[in-house]
Amino acid sequence: MKLNGDYLENMAQLEQCACYSWGENILLAKEENGDRYLVNNVTGKARQISTPGYVVGFSDEEIDFEAIDKLPHGHKAHDRSMDYGAICWWDRCQNGLIALSWTLYPDGRYFADSDGYGMDDNDEETIYCVLNDNLEVVRPFTVVPDIRALLAQLRQKC
Numbered sequence: 001m002k003l004n005g006d007y008l009e010n011m012a013q014l015e016q017c018a019c020y021s022w023g024e025n026i027l028l029a030k031e032e033n034g035d036r037y038l039v040n041n042v043t044g045k046a047r048q049i050s051t052p053g054y055v056v057g058f059s060d061e062e063i064d065f066e067a068i069d070k071l072p073h074g075h076k077a078h079d080r081s082m083d084y085g086a087i088c089w090w091d092r093c094q095n096g097l098i099a100l101s102w103t104l105y106p107d108g109r110y111f112a113d114s115d116g117y118g119m120d121d122n123d124e125e126t127i128y129c130v131l132n133d134n135l136e137v138v139r140p141f142t143v144v145p146d147i148r149a150l151l152a153q154l155r156q157k158c
Helices: 013-015 147-157
Strands: 016-019 026-030 036-038 046-051 090-095 097-105 126-131 136-143
Touching: 016 036, 026 090, 026 147, 090 147, 097 147, 136 147
Parallel strands: none
Antiparallel strands: 016 026, 026 036, 036 046, 090 097, 097 126, 126 136
């Protein structure tokens, strides 16, 4: 996908991508090579969010490393590794806000076989960020104890 600054050259570029609705005016566009973009289908503004195996398109200021480093596997955020899935929407774009989740380390059951052998004794480590429908970061990727409450609070301010 060719971007002119932060914008698509033209919306026809999306025809070459698999596109999925992520709520009000927001599409997830996935290229054949696995690169993923969020696109505001009204303005044409686009933001790359990942390439296979890695989070891209987020500056250091858009990731709260200080808070994330307190997690046992927080180091995964520094190399922007996506070993356990992808950047996912936690909540579709509503009232101009969308929450993204990034799993840094899965629940211990991820490693278990059908008999439970290999299971780790750990909780899943997922961090979240909130973007507006202009694809600007409202809250950087960080530890969020209750993403529902945070979104409700931010949406009340809209």
